[in-house]
Amino acid sequence: MTDLRESQAVVLRKPVGRSLFRLSRPQQWHKAMMLLAAPAAAGVIDQAVPVLRACVAAVAFIMLSIAIYAVNDVRDAPDDRRHPGKQHRPVAAYALSPAVALAWGFATAVAGLAIAAVLGVPTFLLGLGYLAAQLAYVYGLKHIAVVDVVLVALGFVLRAAAGGTAAGVPVSNWFLLVSLFGALFLVAGKRRAEQASTVSDARSRPVLAAYPAAWLDQLVTVALLGTSLSYGLWAFQYLGDDVIRQLLAVSFLPFLTGLLRYGLLVSTGRGELPEYEIFRDRVLLVAGATWAALLAMGLYA
Template identity: 40%
Template sequence: MPDPTTPTTGTGGPVGGTGTALLARRAPAPRPPARPGALAGTRGLLGGLVRTARPRQWVKNALVAAAPAAAGQLVSWPTAARLALVFALFTAAASAVYLVNDARDAGADRAHPVKRHRPVAAGLVPVPLAYTTGALLGLGAAVASALLCNAMTALLLTGYLAMQLAYCVRLKHVLVVDLAVVATGFLMRAMIGGIALGIPLSRWFLITTGFGALFMVAAKRYSEAVQMEDAQGATRALLTQYTTGYLRFVWQLAAGVAVLGYCLWALESGGAADGSLLPWRQLSVVAFILAVLRYAVFADRGTAGEPEDVVLRDRPLAVIGLVWAAMYGMAVVGL
């Protein structure tokens, strides 16, 4: 006779026996543990793609606001929204070029003490994936510019993509042309904002921007040549055909022309007849020249290989840039 104090189930067995087995059968099966290796691999791949797109260099695309700022047309929300769109499109186009470039240069980058850590060269991002992502970004930027912007903006962005892809394939191996193509890429950035908003572009603006870009590009090549003299051009074959003396001549010449163009542009408007307290536009020449001289310090040392690092990390240069921006802004608003 069973103990009356022992609870039973419908089957006559104790709860700890058959009842527990039934509950166990009804309980959902535990989920298999996630594979941390696969998750980490996916995150690493996405992170590698983002790094290949060069987020630090997206600051260069802020040049799209140069022409509207020079014309004093940065005060309305529609203007800001249009510039934000152009910035995003140019960032996608530039990222597409970086992805294709790194895919093509993966072998050479592995011989570079710094570039060998790039995701494609290090094997973190497969070369076919870099090509595919670059193609999708470039095509998307071109199509979006045609649908959302005016025809000239779409034409300029498409021309930028074509020129930069030609550079990746062939033009980077042609003396002088390689410098001109990279500098023209900066000039296109500065032009596209004005074209998107229908702002006429001053000849002095184009000269100053174009030769200012050539100054920075030649200084970068000079720094690379100085740092890689013992590597015999393993990472950039064309460096063996340039001499450091020639590259120094190029960046010095370009700096001089940029300063001359800026001076002519600033003096063209006359004195303070526009109602300003001081001739801010003319006074900004001093800050502009000081900025060029400060950047030339790094160029002369051969440490201007990463222009964005020089611009963003050198405090004196940042202060000079802020002073220039303040003077320029006061000239635009007529204070």
């Protein structure tokens, strides 16, 4: 027991700043790019003020997500220590005390809400809703089958909506549906890969045992269909002005190709880390680049 305490004390002497940075998950900050989706779809990504406001909102949501990571790591530390990958998280590895982690989480939550409040009441309320939903997830809802998947997907939808309110652009229902089904598609693929992985520890995500593989496959299919149909209806019935509608319509083809390709990767057991899988597959890269080019020309040419 003495040796264990001494080893923990030694580890805790590591630089706190570095541990707080690792706790903040910088590799996940790219998710805040979702806040630029609404201004881009509305055709104002080339205007300085809306983009600046959306970027400020992205910073706010990064701060809020850091608060969630801090609380999550403190609560899950005992289980993380039994996981081959998560055992290296700062709190689980005794590189950061729970008190310091929670203080950091509180500070970033206050900072995130304060920044969101500067952008207006709607953005503040969306930020507050995001924080409340994710805290509910951490404090128990992540152990309830289906609810956990919906809450994770909801986080992406709230980010997308906040980007629109911050930039002052209208957010169409089709855009929100694309965000929702797209997020469900990624989350379902992630759960499917985690369930099939020999590295995943059931104790770190007990809810996986409640999901039959066949049901997750069905969810992937439903989410894929929902994403493609919602995007197709948005692209073919775009209500804005000064756009090349034919290019928006054609952009549906590479968009669908990317979805189908990623669905194929998920069916082979990949998808646990979507942010890496997307950039590892050449077909996905080509489809994504083609889609982005067509969309940009259709909206801004």
